[in-house]
Amino acid sequence: MRARRGYRRVMRVTLAALALTASLALPAAAVAATAPPKQPTALGTGGAAATVDPVGTGAAIDTLRAGGNAIDAAVAAAAALGVVEPYSCGIGGGGFMTIYSARTGRVRTIDSRETAPTAMGPDSFTELTTFEQQRVSGMSVGVPGTVRGWALALRRFGTLPLARLLRPGIRAAQRGFVVDQAFFDQTDAAKAIFADFPATAALYLDPDGTPRDVGTVIRDPDLARTYRLLARRGPRVFYRGAVGRAIVRTVRRPPLRPGATRAVRPGLMTRADLGAYRARSRRPTRIAYHGLRIYGMAPPSSGGSTVGEALNILAALAGRAGTPLGGLPREQALHYYLEASRLSYADRNAFVGDPAFFAVPLRGLLSRSFAAERAALVGDRALTSPVAPGDPSDDPRPLPPTDQVAAARSGSTTHLTISDRFGNVVSYTFTIEQTGGNGMVVPGYGFLLNNELTDFTLNPDGSSTPGTANAVQGGRRPRSSIAPTIVLRGNRPRLALGSPGGATIITTVLQILVDRLDFGMSLPDAIAAPRASQRNVAATEAEPAFLAQQDIVDALQARGHAFTEVPEIGAATGIEFLGHGVTQAVAEPVRRGGGSAMVVRPR
Ligand code: GLU
DSSP, rough: OOOHHHHHHHHHHHHHHHHHHHTTTTOOOOHHHSSSOOOEEEEEEEEEEEEEHHHHHHHHHHHHHOOHHHHHHHHHHHHHHHSSSSTTOTTTTTEEEEEETTTTEEEEEEEEEBBBBBBBOOTTTTTOOOOHHHHHHSOOOBBBHHHHHHHHHHHOOOOOOOOTTTHHHHHHHHHOOOOOOHHHHHHHHHHHHTTTTTTHHHHHHHSSSOOOOOOOOOOOHHHHHHHHHHHHHHHHHHHHHHHHHHHHHHHHOOOOOOOOOOOOOOOOOOOOHHHHHOOEEEOOEEEETTEEEEEEETTTBSHHHHHHHHHHHHHHHHHHSSOOOOGSSSSHHHHHHHHHHHHHHHHHHHHOOOOSOOOOOOHHOEEEEHHHHEEETSSOOOOOOOOOOOOOOOOOOOOOOOOOOOOOOOOOOEEEEEEETTEEEEEEEOSSSSSTTTSBTTTTTBBBBOOGGGSSSSOSSSSSTSSSSTTTTTTTTOOOOOOOEEEEETTTTEEEOOOTTHHHHHHHHHHHIIIITTTOOOOOHHSOOOOOEEESSSSSEEEEHHHHHHHHHHHHTTOOOOEEEEEEEOOEEEEEETTTEEEEEOSSSGGGGGGEEEEEEOO
């Protein structure tokens, strides 16, 4: 299946090449030659891009070659990925972007997280007791943030107009992409949902309700038209115009097919909610590690605080051991990695949410003294989960009630990392939450809506506990795990990375940082390395290749660690800055069929 997914990507590129060669009337044999090879690493100068797909990476590189900067290129890539990765991302969702500006030498972040409509409250999901009922509803749809996020990023840091940057996406939507086995399987898993919504079925299913066959070309002229509208009229058409009205209609009156038996709870989104949506510029989280500065995404994402706390705990443990982590036996270092992650997850679950609604003790979570307290709990044997949260607050008031519901579901998302010849860097993760979002394509507009509001913490009856860090509330942004990360040495970028994978995003980014910075693996090796994810639950999730390291797994089990096998964790991309303008762009070699890395001027 993974191999076939890779095939699909090659086919997409070939299709684009076909369109080109057809118009140039070249012989068919020239087609394969014009398809750029998909490769997971690239070394060179002039700017770099790594995404999950050559269409996304190609859009970024074309933008850089045309004189755009990394922020321009990120928007172009994201718009193209919204077409060829429609189940993972798009304008119906939201995300978080971390940006290093060469001009200021500073890191900023842009929060375009989806937001709960004003009328929502703790009981909005009550009586929806299955995840599918919560997901496939109008209630799960947060006000989409992606378009405002792009606009804010371009306004503050970009050089090219949105209209120009939407062109690769418009072309991709017109030309289409070829269904491969993985896309078929993703559709197959969701076909009962998709079949209940005619606009979704028309795009992704055959008339008999089965997925479009492998090899079929999916074109999305409605999405091409939506992008053209955006290009002509700007974000207003999305938030205050025709697109917004269509979103509100879809959310409030889910467009079920006649005769469908599914009960779909309508949502409460209004045109005023859309009109009031703002992307936010936020200060990043920052910690020091091995003389580097590690910048991450602040709340409402838990990415920066949880990766940062875990690294601080690891630094404390290394201090206690009297040797850097890389000087310890691999098994002991992995034990520390799992324990640091377990403890930071307990704190994340208790204390991180939308800072506009919950006093997140961010400074405490990222302080060395708190990390030392947490590290003191780590012994030779694994702790028993769930471990209780610590007290990161220097505030004398009592701690808020905690919610300790384990974040176990994994959705679908995508991460892209881009740099330019001017020295700017973008690390951007964006999503519609589950694979296929809430299952509803906005009729006439060609994109899926998100189900991001299922990221709020819900009790078994679907209700939410007021006062907790991640409770449902009107105007609030649900807690995310998204962790777009940029590492500086002094004022210069050294590394940038991120990953999809729901709650495993945090452990994936953490593990790559540890493998790169402590164990001295190359970035390609660190991204390829087998993964394990401990999120304050009894059994650590681990990939088959991790479990195949028999000696290490035996030793970890002897310490009391338990494992449960999962096929795959995350799908990272990253860029390493090697000095003198030379960069190495890196995508996954295997996971999700492998990603695509390119540079402007290869070496
Ligand atoms: N909804 C997830 C989050 O923001 C991302 C989607 C996923 O990969 O599960 O943490």
